[in-house]
Amino acid sequence: MPSSSTTIISKCTVRPDQKSRIKPLRLSVSDLPMLSCQYIQKGVLLTAPPFSITHFVSLLRQSLSVALSHFPALAGRFSTDSDGHISILCNDTGVDFIHAKATFLSVNSLLSPIDVPDSFKEFFAFDRTISYTGHVRPLAAVQVTELADGVFVGCTVNHAVTDGTSFWHFFNTFAEITKGAKKISKVPDFSRDTVFDSPAVLKFPAGGPAVTFSGAVPLRERIFHFSREAILRMKFRANKGILKSDYYKSVNNEIIGKQSNDSWKTVNGEITSLFETLLKTNANRTDEISSFQSLCAQLWRSVTRARKLESGKTTTFRMAVNCRHRLEPRLSPYYFGNLIQSIPTVASVGELLSHDLGWGAERLHKNVVAHDNETVRRGVADWESNPRLFPLGNFDGASITMGSSPRFPMYDNDFGWGRPLAVRSGRANKFDGKISAFPGREGNGSVDLEVVLAPETMAGLENDLEFMEYVS
Template structure:
């Protein structure tokens, strides 16, 4: 395996949208709560463009970077806030003039996105996606900009930083993206629009439909959204930086057949227990969450009386009434959680019981529940920090619904999706679509070294994992 110090930067540039009237977008509760969290770090691994199948513009590594930067400029015409910066405004008491709080907004003045071209000497694609082995965290971390940056740093730092890294036989496109600007749904819409515009630039596809992201923020009363006011003179007072953790990561693949079997197993257990309603409602997501929650809990060797919770990031768009448009470009997510379960009960009551517990948490996340949480946050604003980390629970992030493998920039689909070190902790699992589609899912598990070693001995987990199949170059 190559040395961890493998990347050297070749060039850097700023990509900005065409000039337009200056605009400001207020951060509301869902956005402002993200200010102390890390940037999103997601990346796509590609084969190197083949001269026989790619346009001449992609014949060199520099040409690939030029092509991606030009297409990104096209995308920023529509997604111009991504080229902005965060800005803070103080709020004062009208009578005394004393500072009573602050709010943050996106200053859309075309400040620009950073695009970096780098080379990873001696690193091959197989080093990035080793079969049946840990994710190479030390190497992957070098494929992203803004590692350890928090979203409030978007005052001086770009809201999006792209690093295009040449490998011995491939290309890695690493994206660091400010989570206070939007959630993963909007982020992947941006990346897919960028890819479609890139294909059109090469004449490989007709011009895509004009992207129409909606930047108008949601408000509970249906009127114009005001900024979320934080109880401090400057939001930096709320920012906390977590100490680095010793962690291991594994990517586990679950085929559509494996997930169907997990779902059927949960259904049969619930029927046997007399829970016909739970059996009828069980989903693949619930079944996979149950498996991971139970196996991680067993690997941690929690005391029987210790309570544990399974949490999951959930999209509010389709749960609000009226619904938010799919094109809503902001944060619209909450973390939901099951009722606390004793570790002994979770392990003894079985797979179906845990799947139903996840299902109840999902079903309870209604329009009324969302509005109640917004009201509670407004009454007592807060930002997510490492203090919210639960060492006995599990957290399901990202989504297999994100179209990661549709991001063809003009020389083929990605081989794999990977992430950087941002927002990682023991028990964090991110779900990605499987590359073969059909409902398959890849799960990125992050655990402490001791817990990961114990997890590797749990037969229930590995009986459901689908073995890796090597990706062949087309």
Template sequence: MNSTVVKHISECFIKPKHLVEESNRPYYLTPSDLSMLSFHYIQKGLLFTIPSHLNHQQYSIHNLLESLKESLSTTLIQFYPLAGQLSTQTDEDRHECLVFVDCNKGRGAKFIHATLDLTISDIISTRYVPQVVHALFDHDLAVNCDGHTLPLLSVQVTELLDGVFIGCSINHAIVDGTSYWQFWNTWSKIHSADRDKTPKPQFGLLTQEFRFLNGCGPEISLPFMHADEIVSRYQAPQLKEKFFHFSSSVVMKLKTKANHDSKTNTISSFQALTAFVWKSVVRATSRPANEVTKCRLAINNRPRFDPPLPNNYFGNCVNVLATSTTVDELLNHDLGWVASQLHHLVVNYNDKVVRDELEQWLISPVFFRLDMLASPGITMSSSPRFDMYGNDFGLGKPVAVRSGSANKFPGSVTACPGREGGGSVELEICLPLESMIALELDEEFMAAASLSNT
């Protein structure tokens, strides 16, 4: 028997413990939601060790599974769209279709119990993320439009020889990273009977922001007969995935250097770190000097509105910004110049720009495709501000964060907080093998980064 095979033991479906009145109405998707229909589900998971102080009576996989199911059912009362299903209404006369969430359609959230005869060390102490990690998630390479037939939320709990991995796959047309981790945080609090400390999700606020643009209501029809007409299924080349750790002191040094180089005091630590990684990755990939390289940033639009939307607004409220230059110009300028390009990109992205883009989208819808991002350079997604390590489910602080195969391509970089906190950052970088080896041999990069010890 192959010990590196994930074996599914059982599966069931979890519905909200009770229905709320809002679930009887369609949950309409916004432009930010609909633009994600061709992306993959979000797949992130947390790795836990079994606390040594728990005896057999206090911990058993059966008890853990039952408590997770019970708390998930309660959590879905607040996050009721995740228990629904995508539906499409077609207007043949106008050659349009309306995609929305039918909150009472479908079987609910999927819940899988699986086993894997490997240890925590087998998962986190290898040179690269082992391929088996992808099997710790459901919905492998499913695109969000597949939510017409697949559950919008699937949880997989995998027993390891000395730990547990909880992986969540959530439809990216329903949540962005902020909402994704809000769900995790709420579920963890409810599991710990501490449900009053997490703000409830707020729905519909973005709809109110654009509903009067061009006389548009909450229902947004797409100029297609079938939603799958916009789907593009991207198949990434073979990649190596590796976590690099940047201590808080290293991040601060990069920020100080970037501001010194640019003779400003406005560049943030994350802008400096992103600039450093962009230069390092492009140097490692040995691109032609005159080739255009891009740095893309997934950016949260909530604080861009005036007045800003609350952080607990549920749904997608993100965009991907990009700045570009030539390889030669990027590598021959100092860190401050590169970080300044990113800083200006971010500070100029304000309320007017966001609203103008929403209005333009209603006139001419644009849908993100992964192959659009797989070009020379990097795409920085997720955020070290997300509370990933605050989810314990009675098992203590997670040992590590890992992700599935979703939304990966050459140059994709996923940011997570460092386990020790304090401003440290973990970056999961995805590159072809030869480029990854070159990055590992880059003295400047490795002087700042260390192999993740989680």
């Protein structure tokens, strides 16, 4: 990998092409804790456009201006009133737009290494910037980086303004407009009349908050790909304790009979169909563990084992959940802002590793199912009684934090000549145990996990046969 740095060719401010009519948006109970988090950095790797890069850069600037008219909050700034309430002023101040060049890099040189190359970190603006600085800095930025045989479009957004749902809503709309849409397909909802809108005030030290994790420790970052078939196998294993026992035994015997050389990697489409049939038979069960919960449980087990922790130590798997559909009445899926809460599941290392996959998966499942309207509202009330920042990090060396979601439409970003080759992120909010879930490029239920771990833990995970058996 060449060592040359990405070169900034130009930088400008892009403003909405129409004046905003949105009143100030007070930061909610879900927005405020993110003020100590770094800006979200996500982007897409594309093949080279079928026209000049100069034309593409100009096209992106124009479409970004139109997109900001639909998402005026991103073109504003934070303002704190005399009572301490922080709001987004939708004042059309604008966002940063950057054209960069890294033509010493090819698409293959970025995708072929086992670990995610550090080059991706240069494809985003506002590196290591915490969200509180949105008082004086733009709330968003777009950087297009020209490669030898492709382009990378990176988007950076203040985390106190958007969660993953809102981020990808904006990104999808940006791509949709660039492709030529005259009318956007999903209109954002800027209403603030929800239980998350609170008069509670979060107080900060002089100069604002600091990031809650260390950015100076060595880390490795790798993408692990899981096919639909591999995830079905995990789901099958996790659910075997609750599936109809007689049918499970018959299907399990048939699967064993069809294996070749005792290797799951030779499982064919016929066996995958058997998994699907069994799981569909039990699809109406409220106690069924989902595919993603099964994958999370496997990761939890394997990372915990790789860390070589004492059996009596407590390990935590923390998962962010979207609350839009959990509230009663439900909120719009296009609500713009943060509407997430964190669900921690805890177990002793000994308990987690001495039981089968289903044991940990069932605990994750029960916590997610239990996070209903009443639980969401209790979480809001608890925060209001003690306003605080979200403590992002791995403070005890035994935690895993799962972010993002394989349900996000990350590959629904056609800028005019096809779907992305890959989705990647920047340096933001990464620490030992930070995991992000992406959909696999082929879709159909496949998943990519962006795994960030201490180097020795990553090496242990790569040698964990139970985990690597499922990795493509």
